[in-house]
Amino acid sequence: MEFVVSAFVATFVxxxxxxxxxxxxxxxxxxxNHRRSVRIAMDLSTIFFIFAVNYLIMVxxxxxxxxxxxxxxxxxxxxxxLVHYKVKQEIIFPxxxxxxxxxxxxxxxxxxxxxxxxxxxTRILRVLLF
Numbered sequence: 463m464e465f466v467v468s469a470f471v472a473t474f475v476x477x478x479x480x481x482x483x484x485x486x487x488x489x490x491x492x493x494x495n496h497r498r499s500v501r502i503a504m505d506l507s508t509i510f511f512i513f514a515v516n517y518l519i520m521v522x523x524x525x526x527x528x529x530x531x532x533x534x535x536x537x538x539x540x541x542x543x544l545v546h547y548k549v550k551q552e553i554i555f556p557x558x559x560x561x562x563x564x565x566x567x568x569x570x571x572x573x574x575x576x577x578x579x580x581x582x583x584t585r586i587l588r589v590l591l592f
Contacts, residue, residue, distance in 0.1 A: 475517060478510035478574065504567045511570040518577040522584070538565055 474481035486503035493499055512535070516528050542562040547553055 474510045475513045478507055478514045481510045482507040505563060508563055508567040511574050515570050515573050515577060518581060522577065522581050535566060538562060
């Protein structure tokens with residue numbers, strides 16, 4: 463059982479889009495609501511995208527920059543709190559958390575896609591030119 467769980471986690475960290483698709487499919491079957499299923503899948507797969515970005519940075523540049531990613535997450539949190547306070551004049555904690563987590567998804571999803579493309583292009587060019 464332990465092996466199965468670790469295999470799923472390793473797969474979702476390596477391919478977080480697959481995790482997103484699995485979470486979306488399960489949520490869609492359970493809720494029958496497309497919009498809600500997308501949100502649930504985003505919320506559940508965000509952590510996998512964060513770790514996948516860290517993994518891609520390690521593979522591409524051979525550097526451990528997890529602390530930088532955590533600083534980015536902290537900066538996003540501060541930004542969401544400040545913007546929410548400026549707009550609402552109060553902090554509604556559940557809404558701030560939701561906005562923070564979904565903004566993390568957007569940032570790390572885009573970063574993941576950019577790093578995958580960069581990694582593929584550099585590997586292909588390295589093979590073709592050398």
